[in-house]
Amino acid sequence: MDAFVLQLLNGLDKGGAYALIALGLTLVFGTLGVVNFAHGALFMLGAFCAVTMQKLLTLSVKVKDPGVTFFDAYKEIPYLEVWFGDTGKAVIDYAVPLSILLAIPVMLLIGLVMERGLIRFFYKRSHAEQILVTFGLAIVLQEIVKTAFGANPIPTGAPDAVAGSAAIGEWLGLGAAVVYPWWRLIYLAFSLAIIAGVFSFLQFTTYGMVVRAGMQDRETVGLLGINIQRRFTVVFGVAAVVAGLAGVMYTPILPPDYHMGMEFLVLSFVVVVVGGMGSLPGAVFAGFLLGVLQSFASMTQVKDILPGIDQIIIYLVAVVILLVRPRGLMGRRGVMES
Amino acid sequence: MNSNFLRNDMVLMAVFTLVVLTMPIWLAPIGAGYPDLLQKIAIYGIFAIGFNILFGLTGYLSFGHAAFLGVGSYAAVWTFKLFSMNVVPAILFGVIVAGLFALFIGYVSLRRSGIYFSILTLAFAQMSYNLAYSVLTPITNGETGLQLSQGDARVLDHALGIAQSGLPTPSFFGMEILGWSGFYVCAVALIIAFFFALRIFRSPFGMALKAIKSNQNRMNYTGFNTRPYTLAAFVVSGMYAGLAGSLLAVTDPLAGAERMQWTASGEVVLMTILGGAGTLLGPLLGAGIIKYFENIFSAYNERVLHDVFSGLPNGLEQIVVSFTSLFVGEGWQLTLGMLFMLVVIFLPGGVMEGFRRLTKLFRRDGPQSPAGAAQPAE
Amino acid sequence: MKDLTTSVNRRSLLKATAASGLVLATPTIFSRGAWAQNFANDPTNKSSVTLGFNVPQTGAYADEGADELRAYQLAVKHLNGEGDGGMLQTMKPLALKGNGVLGKKVEYVTGDTQTKSDAARSSAKRMVEKDGAIMITGGSSSGVAVAVQSLCQEMGIIFMAGLTHSNDTTGKDKRKYGFRHFFNAYMSGAALGPVLKEEMGTDRRAYHLTADYTWGWTQEESIKNTTEALGWETVATVRTPLGAGDFSQYITPVLNSGADVLILNHYGKDMVNSLTQAVQFGLKDKMVNGKKFEIIVPLFSRLMAQGAGDAIKGILGTTNWNWSLQDAASQAFVKSFGQEYGFPPSQAAHTCYVQTLLYADACERAGTFYPCEVIKALEDFEFDGMGNGPTLYRGADHQCFKSVLVVRGNENPSSQFDLLKVVKEVPAEAVTYDPTIFGGELGTCG
Secondary structure, eight states: HHHHHHHHHHHHHHHHHHHHHHHHHHHHHHOOOOOTTTTTHHHHHHHHHHHHHHHHHTTTEEOOOOOOOOSSSEEEEEEHHHHHHHHHHHHHHTTTHHHHHHHHHHHHHHHHHHHTTTGGGSSSSSSHHHHHHHEEEEEEHHHHHHHHHHHSSOOOOOGGGGGEEEEEHHTTOOOOOOEEEEHHHHHHHHHHHHHHHHHHHHHHHHHHHHHHHHHHHHHHHHTTTTHHHHHHHHHHHHHHHHHHHHHHHHHHTSSOTTTTHHHHHHHHHHHHHHHHHHHHHHHHHHHHHHHHHHHHSSSHHHHHHHHTTHHHHHHHHHHHHHHSTTTTOOOOOTOOOO | HHHHHHHHHHHHHHHHHHHHHHHHHHHGGGGGGGGGHHHHHHHHHHHHHHHHHHHHHOOOOOOOTTTHHHHHHHHHHHEEEEHHHHHHHHHHHHHHHHHHHHHHHHHHTTSSSSHHHHHHHHHHHHHHHHHHHHTTTTOOOGOEEEOOOOOOOOOHHHHTTTOSSSOOOOOOTTTTHHHHHHHHHHHHHHHHHHHHHHHHHHHHHHHHHHHHHHHHHHHHHOOOOHHHHHHHHHHHHHHHHHHHHHHHHHHOOOEEEGGGHHHHHHHHHHHHHHTTTTTSSSSOOOHHHHHHHHHTTTGGOOEEEEHHHTTTHHEEEHHHHHHTTTGGGGHHHHHHHHHHHHHHHHHHTTTHHHHHHHHHOOOSSSSSOOOOSSSSOO | GGGGGGGOOGGHHHHHHHHHHHOSOOOOOHHTTTSSSSTTTTTTTSEEEEEEEEOOOOOOHHHHHHHHHHHHHHHHHHHTTTTTGGGGTOOOOOOOOSSSSSTEEEEEEEETTTTOOOHHHHHHHHHHSSOOOSEEEEEHHHHHHHHHHHHHHHTEEEEEEOOOOOGGTTTOOOOTTTTSSOOOOHHHHHHHHHHHHHHOOOOHHHHHHHEEEEEEEHHHHHHHHHHHHHHHHEEEEEEEEETTTHHHHHHHHHSSSSOOOEEEEOOHHHHHHHHHHHTTGGGGGGGTTTOEEEEEEEEEOHHHHHHHGGBTTOOEEEEHHHTTTTSHHHHHHHHHHHHHSSSOEEEEEEEHHHHHHHHHHHHHTSSSSOHHHHHHHTEEEEEEESSSEEEEEETTTEEEOOOOEEEESSSSSTTOOOOOOEEEOOOOOHHHOGGGOOOOOOOOOO
């Protein structure tokens, strides 16, 4: 039972990340009809917003280490700490949550520039060409980050207050041994909140309703004299922000490096397709489903029966679902089928 | 009209053969005239040409073709280990096994179309890769890759009394496949593969495939069962991949799992689109460009750059070298990424489109260049 | 352009000569004089000798590769008599004179392995076929090292391995033409054993998380043998997919397994991630069976410690070399490297630098670049003054035997580079083993 609860939480947590990335991807598919291979790079850029924020906050006085003579080794004391003492320390400690404030405008800007500067010229081009150009863009973004920050992962910790574990075992009456890191619980809650936010934006605002209408039938909406194009550009910006925030909040779990986007790229495509093209709830549901299944497949009890199952579970599930349900879990007929 | 086409194709084949066989000479000035790179260009050229038979003609975008390449490699190395160092059975076996594997995956995946098909092929390939890397290590030798060893059975060689001291080298009836001879084996294979692709493009079968691409539904409505055609195209392109994979093993008898990773599948997609999907020569060009970047651009280091720019005044040289070094050596992928973007932004239809525009410029009303005969993807 | 053709397997020279008449195609302009040499890329008639530095420049190990390249460039400088000479001042015995190797200036070419066997072999072939390299060195993973090593065996080119820690490199997959200075998983285990006993006692229950590929397995086996010899119980050994990213599903079962030690057989990014996440799950501060829970990372490096940040503090592991060592040789190397680049070298940089010097010195002692003679000069060569104390290049498996460092993540670093604290320098005798235990055959030369 303990193991079950823990693996469920692991799965939901992973699923939260998958769902957030897939959500943006499927939004862009659904609105602009563009296969965006640079979406993983947006996730990565979000994570590097957190890195940048941390670097800014820890700009330091450098005290040279007298024991080292052949090069400059120094102990770094952040200015914030020098000037503001414990208050400064606390601010630095909250670098990751604070970088949300940085990530929202930055990612929105990146999204808008990307859409206006490049993506819009590719609406009518073949999917193959969209793949080539966005893949090229992803490589370029990645290499720029590598030049600036190096290839090594960069540690970005969660605030001390939530660095420990929550005693969920006691809450649920399972005993004290069942604990779960606070930050992962926060990540789960955060991803649910963002998903809810995106859905209510599309569901309950007039703006969102027009966007949804445009997803269904772009031409008719256009004929009604609505500038659907501009709204779709905004949607691309929103998708970038969602991917970016997913990246920011993931940094304490996965120390970011320039290549992390590529690793999530394939996975997020699988999630989107399993969910069904053009379906937002499908993408979210598939994200959580695959996350949870991946966690359970990694349990030793399962691996003893099916060796190596944790290596392939995601793809196996994808194959089975796509063969049973032609358009994924909730896909619409005719979207990206040819 | 028809005989005209034929004559054009014969000219094309003759020119193609000549150009491929003389690659060591005309590629030398740009630093690509050495066996390994030329082998790689020929092999990945075969891979991309085969991929294009599926993608360029039918529009089905497979994201898992590297699995067939990998399976072909494993099959070829196992043939070397178990039967004979002769390359003929290795190639045959590699092609057949890859074809069977493609038949299975194609049969399942072709039940879906569009992106659903792409993800199905991707999923199969990733499963193959992950398993080959870990659980299947007894068959694949995992991370280290499948290699020859002195203790291998090699039943046929032993029966025929062909013994070798030390690690054996693949051979073509006594001729060892090393360096240049390796290239010529690949070159001949490339020419044959290209010839078959040309025949497929021109055949009624190829026409049917193109029709499927332009509108599969309409084909189905007319009572034309498209599935056998797409499956045949899938298997043929899988066999091309198997050929490429076994040639990789022939020129260098080692087979590693990473050949099946999604990045490898992605690479052949990029090669094809970069060169020009649906064109005959495009995929080969794309393969050449990407392999050239990977091997030559990555080899420039600051010392080489200093030599290149030594004519410049001192301060300027330093600036130029530091700037250029961002794009070569460890930055070679940046250049490749920018190239992808530039080509697709300015030349929809890939590099072949560039050639077409050039020819158009020179001969306003002349016939189209035969190589660019087909239309770009989708 | 003459060098283009020298991709010849020395074993098949005669056959190839016969065949080349037959091969329709080898254009004569490329083969002129090619078969007249008796080994690949013989530099006898040239004023310089070319070495091939094959390192990861892209992918997860790009930073490590960049550091390796810096070390190589430094080594070339020192060999050619430029700079302050680095370890040439401390190496004993020393045949090199600081005028290149055998009077020839040392040149080099570089390439990107991408940490992929295929790419690494392509790159090595280019260096040999096109650039005329006479020796290949570098790399940052065992899969690549083994792949390139066997290629070099086929081509008759000496391979001086860079960072590779698997027992296989000089065990099951050893080759006559391949040499490794870096230590291996067996040595990590042997060195850790006494320290673990001292710090954690003999009554412990260990849980292994192991990267699911050959290097991970050999390390798991070596460490398991060591800890079980101490009397520890192995609770479970769980394999994790390479590049899993999030390891939470493998870490939570540890919580209630009754284990009180977690051993992470991961390297590079996998290690950074799994360690960060294990610490996040509170494993570092946990009490189990009345004992403090411990995490061990048998192999780590300063670059990885940097990536793991605070998580590495207090964690035990082993390393081949660390810049904080105070012996004259290490200091000489740190000085040259630090003054050249402004920061200290990594263990990867150290092993690559040493390998280059060792190769060059062997050529000088052999009096020729002919690989078989150079191999003889390297085999059973005993030296000192390279930062690891007295060292033996054992002829039976081409593995260096030298002291191994047991290190701990520094709790209170005095600078941004002061991440590892040396707990113990385990002498070579304690980590030496019988070369036959891993099987494999070197093969022959010539």
